[in-house]
Amino acid sequence: MIEVKDLSHQFELGKKGKKTTIPVLKTVSFMINKGEIVTLVGRSGSGKSTLLHLISGFLPRQTGTIILNGQDVTGLTETAFSQFRLGTIGFIFQNFQLIQSMTAYQNVELPLILNGVSETARHVQTLNTLAKVGLEGFEHHYPSELSGGQQQRVSVARALVLNPLIILADEPTGSLDSETERDLLDLILELNATLHITFLIITHDEEVAAIGHRSLAMHDGQLIDGEVN
Numbered sequence: 001m002i003e004v005k006d007l008s009h010q011f012e013l014g015k016k017g018k019k020t021t022i023p024v025l026k027t028v029s030f031m032i033n034k035g036e037i038v039t040l041v042g043r044s045g046s047g048k049s050t051l052l053h054l055i056s057g058f059l060p061r062q063t064g065t066i067i068l069n070g071q072d073v074t075g076l077t078e079t080a081f082s083q084f085r086l087g088t089i090g091f092i093f094q095n096f097q098l099i100q101s102m103t104a105y106q107n108v109e110l111p112l113i114l115n116g117v118s119e120t121a122r123h124v125q126t127l128n129t130l131a132k133v134g135l136e137g138f139e140h141h142y143p144s145e146l147s148g149g150q151q152q153r154v155s156v157a158r159a160l161v162l163n164p165l166i167i168l169a170d171e172p173t174g175s176l177d178s179e180t181e182r183d184l185l186d187l188i189l190e191l192n193a194t195l196h197i198t199f200l201i202i203t204h205d206e207e208v209a210a211i212g213h214r215s216l217a218m219h220d221g222q223l224i225d226g227e228v229n
């Protein structure tokens with residue numbers, strides 16, 4: 001489902017004539033099968049977010065190959081990648097990244113609007129998805145009127161609404177207390193079991209790492225052997 005081959009990345013700092021190159025990823029290769037939950041662990045600065053941003057196309061690839069659901073995305077134009085991403089990948093972030101001026105309903109409806117779904121179908125899918133994450137009755141609440149756990153559920157619903165095959169998550173429980181964290185982990189396990197969504201989850205948290213079928217460990221931009229839980 002996710003295949004990464006010889007992916008390297010470097011950032012350039014400084015102005016012309018005084019440029020410094022920082023190698024952040026060094027020929028990273030791995031494969032994740034459909035339906036796996038894989039956690040990505042490693043010290044701060046080891047390159048985890050950079051790897052996730054390259055897989056999602058948020059950062060332009062420099063060298064190496066990324067294949068998602070059998071499609072080599074490295075040859076796609078930015079527009080084609082955006083379209084592909086919309087129907088294939090959902091995202092969950094530590095700080096939820098909800099649009100504050102929109103209700104829970106509107107936040108979840110947005111990907112459907114971007115994907116050209118009709119208003120009637122949008123209504124059904126948005127309500128169904130909010131129900132799936134246990135947020136019936138909270139449709140008209142703004143993010144500021146929801147708890148952290150509820151906001152993260154809205155962001156999970158937004159990630160789910162276009163039926164993605166893959167969900168990429170960057171420290172999804174980083175802003176949650178331990179009880180709310182457990183609820184979110186149970187939701188991830190349920191989505192994986194019922195919808196067979198493949199998850200790649202960056203985490204520093206042992207409880208999160210424990211739900212993975214496997215763990216990939218990064219060190220200084222390189223992948224050191226993954227562990228099977």
Ligand SMILES: Nc1ncnc2c1ncn2[C@@H]1O[C@H](COP(=O)(O)OP(=O)(O)OP(=O)(O)O)[C@@H](O)[C@H]1O
Nearest residue numbers: 011012022024042043044045046047048049050051
């Ligand atoms: N836009 C950028 N420009 C320059 N350097 C960057 C940029 N983004 C990240 N870096 C550097 O790349 C390295 C890897 O960063 P990255 O965010 O991928 O690490 P991480 O493992 O996700 O860390 P954390 O666990 O703290 O989120 C760090 O040294 C960081 O300073």
